[in-house]
Amino acid sequence: MMSDQFRKVEPYSPKSSPRGGRSPVVSRQDSSGTLKTTISLGKNPSIVHSGPFYLMKEPPAECEQTGATNLMAYHGLEHSYSKFNGKKLKESLSSFLPNLPGIMDGPGQEDNSTLGSVIAKRPIGGKELLPLSSAQLAGFRLHPGPLPEQYRYVSATPPKKHKPNKHKKHKHKDGAPPGQDTPLQDSSNPDTYEKKHKKQKRHEDDKERKKRKKEKKRKKQKHSPEHGGLTPNQHPVP
Amino acid sequence: MSASLENLETQLEMFIENVRQIRIIVSDFQPQGQSVLNQKIQSLVTGLQEVDKLKSQVHDILVPTEVFDYIDQGRNPQLYTKDCIDKALAKNEEVKGKIDSYKRFKSHLLTELSKTFPNEIAKYKAIRGGE
Numbered sequence: 525m526m527s528d529q530f531r532k533v534e535p536y537s538p539k540s541s542p543r544g545g546r547s548p549v550v551s552r553q554d555s556s557g558t559l560k561t562t563i564s565l566g567k568n569p570s571i572v573h574s575g576p577f578y579l580m581k582e583p584p585a586e587c588e589q590t591g592a593t594n595l596m597a598y599h600g601l602e603h604s605y606s607k608f609n610g611k612k613l614k615e616s617l618s619s620f621l622p623n624l625p626g627i628m629d630g631p632g633q634e635d636n637s638t639l640g641s642v643i644a645k646r647p648i649g650g651k652e653l654l655p656l657s658s659a660q661l662a663g664f665r666l667h668p669g670p671l672p673e674q675y676r677y678v679s680a681t682p683p684k685k686h687k688p689n690k691h692k693k694h695k696h697k698d699g700a701p702p703g704q705d706t707p708l709q710d711s712s713n714p715d716t717y718e719k720k721h722k723k724q725k726r727h728e729d730d731k732e733r734k735k736r737k738k739e740k741k742r743k744k745q746k747h748s749p750e751h752g753g754l755t756p757n758q759h760p761v762p
Numbered sequence: 763m764s765a766s767l768e769n770l771e772t773q774l775e776m777f778i779e780n781v782r783q784i785r786i787i788v789s790d791f792q793p794q795g796q797s798v799l800n801q802k803i804q805s806l807v808t809g810l811q812e813v814d815k816l817k818s819q820v821h822d823i824l825v826p827t828e829v830f831d832y833i834d835q836g837r838n839p840q841l842y843t844k845d846c847i848d849k850a851l852a853k854n855e856e857v858k859g860k861i862d863s864y865k866r867f868k869s870h871l872l873t874e875l876s877k878t879f880p881n882e883i884a885k886y887k888a889i890r891g892g893e
Contacts, residue, residue, distance in 0.1 A: 575885045583890070591857025595850065605851070608844040620838045623775065625782045629836040639830040653811045661800050670790045 766819035773816060777809040 589598060596605050614620075616629045632638035670676075784802045787795050832842045876883040 575889055576882065577886065577889075580889070590861060591854060592861040593858075595854050596847075601847070604843070605847055608840065608847055613838055613840055613844060615838055615841070617833060617836045617838055620840060624778060631836055632834040638834040640827075640834055643827065643830070653807055653814060655804050655807050661803065664799060664803055665796060666788065666791045666799065668791050668793045671788065676789070 766816065767823070770813070770816045770820055773809065773812045777806070777813065780805055780809055 589595075596602055618624070618627075618629050621628065632640075780802060784799065784806070787799050787802065791799075826842070829839050829842050832839050872883060872887075
């Protein structure tokens with residue numbers, strides 16, 4: 525069937541090109557010497573006197589910024605480069621956000637708390653945020669007592685890496701580790717919060733020192749024979 | 763720009779601190795803590811309102827979505843910046859190498875061609891302005 529079709533077409537196919545054996549596309553040697561100018565159209569039409577050369581175009585315009593220039597210096601990013609390449613960055617997210625409580629170094633897929641999911645499934649927005657009425661607050665009335673075991677994992681503090689301190693003097697000067705539950709503060713006032721936040725380290729240090737001093741005093745008093753305290757080896761049997 | 767970002771950061775930190783305090787209240791709830799809890803829940807709403815107000819100040823800040831992958835994997839997002847800088851630098855060096863090689867190739871080609879086709883190359887140089 526196919527071969528029949530070809531046979532039918534065959535008689536109509538031209539035996540030779542109407543322009544002869546030459547292709548109109550392929551350029552030929554100019555024997556007349558008239559092709560000495562190249563006219564290029566397009567965005568920037570130009571006439572290039574190309575002499576004896578064919579297909580000669582205007583060279584691309586000189587550009588101040590190329591891949592050969594130091595782009596880091598060109599864009600003033602040398603500081604950022606030295607900042608990130610000078611020291612070794614810590615891998616964990618908690619080292620970037622040291623003030624945030626809780627465990628955040630695990631993959632977010634585990635508890636469906638990925639930022640990607642926020643983009644993939646955008647939360648409902650556009651509604652006005654209003655304070656809850658007393659009837660709505662009634663929904664948050666809780667039973668007294670501790671949380672059931674299965675919900676307590678959230679409040680677990682991340683294991684702190686023990687680093688041997690070279691200087692014994694600074695042994696107790698560290699602030700609270702990330703995620704540790706510090707006493708409640710009033711964060712409702714932004715000004716006070718900001719001030720507290722800025723001076724947080726210094727205050728924490730002072731507080732810690734005072735606390736430790738008090739504890740030491742208390743221990744001394746406990747263990748002293750006048751107070752009938754126990755020696756480290758004398759623990760009461762439950 | 764940086765002031766608005768700092769403002770947003772402070773608000774978010776306050777919000778997180780509030781949630782942390784609610785968690786402590788709730789983890790071992792005492793009956794007398796109900797009023798404090800209610801207050802904290804209301805301050806959550808206020809915190810969300812504050813964050814919502816700040817969105818207009820940061821709407822022009824673009825964040826590459828690849829950063830989210832780093833955060834979602836519990837990795838330091840600064841590593842993304844570092845990786846970007848490293849990649850840009852490597853590409854910059856690669857392109858510079860190519861450009862330099864092409865320049866050397868061009869001059870070598872012209873030298874060799876001028877040996878074989880001195881007249882043509884002279885004309886070519888005349889057209890190109892002695893390149």
